[in-house]
Amino acid sequence: MESLRPGDPPEIGGYRLLARLGEGGMGEVFLARTASGRPLALKTVHRELSRDPDFADRFAREIRANDRVRSAWTVSVVDFSAPGASPQWLATEYIAAPSLGEWVHRHGPLTGPALWSLARELFAALAAVRAAGVVHRDIKPGNVLLGRERPFLIDFGIARAVHDPRHTRTGAVIGTPGFLAPEQATGALAEAPADVFSLAAVLACAATGCSPFLADGEELELPGLLYRIVHGEPALDGVPEGLRPLLGRCLAKDPRERPTADEALARIGSAAQEWSAAVPPPLAADAAHRETELHRFLAASRPLPLPAPVPLPQAPPTPPPALPATPPLYSPGLAGTRRVPWAAGAAVAAVLVVAATLAIRMPWNGGAGGDGGRDGSGSPAPTPSPSAMPQSWIGTWTGTGPGTPDADGITRARTGEFSVTVTLNAGSVGDLVGRQVSEVKESITGRNLGCTEALELRQTTGDRAVFAAATSHPTDPAATFDCPKGNLYVLTLTDPGHLALETEGAQSAGAPATLTRSR
Structure with missing residues (x-):
């Protein structure tokens, strides 16, 4: 290097x-x-x-x-x-x-x-x-x-x-x-x-x-x-x-x-x-040195800035509704897998979040996008400020993916259907404004390998919003694996009723390709 x-x-x-x-x-x-x-x-x-x-x-x-x-x-x-x-x-x-x-x-x-x-x-x-x-x-x-x-x-x-x-x-x-x-x-x-x-x-x-x-x-x-x-x-x-x-x-x-x-x-x-x-x-020491050098480069760097937000009139502030004390949240786009030891000495691959990006693209400006800038109720949506969650995003979105039924059960878990629910609430930058819930069961044991995450709004820019996972834990309270925290998500809406899921360029195996507005 x-x-x-x-x-x-x-x-x-x-x-x-x-x-x-x-x-x-x-x-x-x-x-x-x-x-x-x-x-x-x-x-x-x-x-x-x-x-x-x-x-x-x-x-x-x-x-x-x-x-x-x-x-x-x-x-x-x-x-x-x-x-x-x-x-x-x-x-x-x-x-x-x-x-x-x-x-x-x-x-x-x-x-x-x-x-x-x-x-x-x-x-x-x-x-x-x-x-x-x-x-x-x-x-x-x-x-x-x-x-x-x-x-x-x-x-x-x-x-x-x-x-x-x-x-x-x-x-x-x-x-x-x-x-x-x-x-x-x-x-x-x-x-x-x-x-x-x-x-x-x-x-x-x-x-x-x-x-x-x-x-x-x-x-x-x-x-x-x-x-x-x-x-x-x-x-x-x-x-x-x-x-x-x-x-x-x-x-x-x-x-x-x-x-x-x-x-x-x-x-x-x-x-x-x-x-x-x-x-x-000597090989272990060489790899450890390279990892230390990598952390040094990452710590000294900064991500590229997102495009500057388009100035918009300030909407009247809407107080965000309180989230549950233990919000059931999940990362629907998975960027990798890790093998996790389960009970009875068996080693199976649990599908966990490593560093994912969930994407949504929404045309709410200028009445474009078929809905004329209205939410699902038909009422005019207030114009969002650059620091507020757009009103038209608020709601619940669900989707089901195929899971990984053909996986080998050793290097990657063999799972059934992969369901995801994303709920977005009103709020401003710095607030907890959403939750994600996943349910994905391992075919052999029936264990739920899903994770849950609370979403903090980091930035809104034009038709884009950035979220970070403030908390993360297994959806199943009895699970013994850990879910990583701090994942960053960029959301983009494809049309008023559908969200397309991405994970930094590659959708994870088994996750749903899209989420549909359910309410």
């Missing part, structure tokens, strides 16, 4: 840039932040790539595929650029950790429990990717982050978006030389077995310090390297004996002879420790 350079922009896509994280063949990578203080890795695309007339659609398609992969080992897509933006960019969750490639280059191969644990975690990650129907196609040491809690796979589909063979020069190769599957090296269709091959090559690198198709310190021209991948045998001499046969099977030339990620994971079984227990102390 390094400071921004003199020519770097202060923001991209409305996200404040804080530092540089690196640069590569795709473009530059910056540390950024959301308005609520959530750290992001914002990756730009070189402008020459953006000039390709088909690139924007290809890029958006791959990012949406990436966002289908929601697991403990992957980072969420938070936002990405609209077609025509220059530069094109992608923002994901930021993990304060070194990549496997960086760590091996600086400190040498992983050994013992850390290597075995890495193998188990990454094959589990690949199994989750396959379950989502996604193929990564660019698994390499630089796309594995060694977090303190677990490793992460990043950059799904980016190589494919940038190097689509239908739009690049003849002979172009998708992926990273040294970690390609033979079918990728020859330009054939690469499916899930290609990821198994690449992951095995990455694990061989973790154990030996280099690709199994390159000797230590060897430099080989691309044609020679691709020939070796297609026709040569991998060098696995430095891989521990217990792991060597498995990696050998995964590196088979014929994709049909390779095990699946689930089969490889079963082969490793209980031979590996938990990653948090196996992490080498």
Whole structure:
């Protein structure tokens, strides 16, 4: 992480840039932040790539595929650029950790429990990717982050978006030389077995310090390297004996002879420790240093200011009605998941709020929007002041989402219908003006995993209002998990009767897409 350079922009896509994280063949990578203080890795695309007339659609398609992969080992897509933006960019969750490639280059191969644990975690990650129907196609040491809690796979589909063979020069190769599957090296269709091959090559690198198709310190021209991948045998001499046969099977030339990620994971079984227990102390110290540095950048930064409010006549103040002593409130847009230990020793994923944004866009000015500026009763709505809750927002809104019935029940809870109720009351900036209630039950246990939140009005600007979660607790009083506090919400009304829900660019799995006015 390094400071921004003199020519770097202060923001991209409305996200404040804080530092540089690196640069590569795709473009530059910056540390950024959301308005609520959530750290992001914002990756730009070189402008020459953006000039390709088909690139924007290809890029958006791959990012949406990436966002289908929601697991403990992957980072969420938070936002990405609209077609025509220059530069094109992608923002994901930021993990304060070194990549496997960086760590091996600086400190040498992983050994013992850390290597075995890495193998188990990454094959589990690949199994989750396959379950989502996604193929990564660019698994390499630089796309594995060694977090303190677990490793992460990043950059799904980016190589494919940038190097689509239908739009690049003849002979172009998708992926990273040294970690390609033979079918990728020859330009054939690469499916899930290609990821198994690449992951095995990455694990061989973790154990030996280099690709199994390159000797230590060897430099080989691309044609020679691709020939070796297609026709040569991998060098696995430095891989521990217990792991060597498995990696050998995964590196088979014929994709049909390779095990699946689930089969490889079963082969490793209980031979590996938990990653948090196996992490080498120097790696844990490195990640802790990066987290400290991240907090320093976030503490020294400020969110981008919202647009200045349009001056409006001051409405007569309306005293806000009192809220219940324990308001049942919820965050309908979830930006992430965390695994929570339940009773009886079972570990299931409870869907919790991390840093969400709930959006509402409302056309109350000038009589636009079909209602002529009236509320549901047909009475003229008073013109709001820049610091007051608009009268037309006041009411109760409800919606039901599908939940996550197809989740694995381990990395993410398997839940039924996901219901949300949002109630907004009159008030001014600084007041508690609303509540959110969620009900979402885990299919296996019947436990309610919903959270409740009290909403404080922070700002109203034109057709936008900003709220913060002043309190947060489980909807079920008997629940044993914690709900985070302080989440920031931006509300936007799509039409007088419907609210569209967003969470900083990506709607959470299972939540309702819209809320409808119920009264």
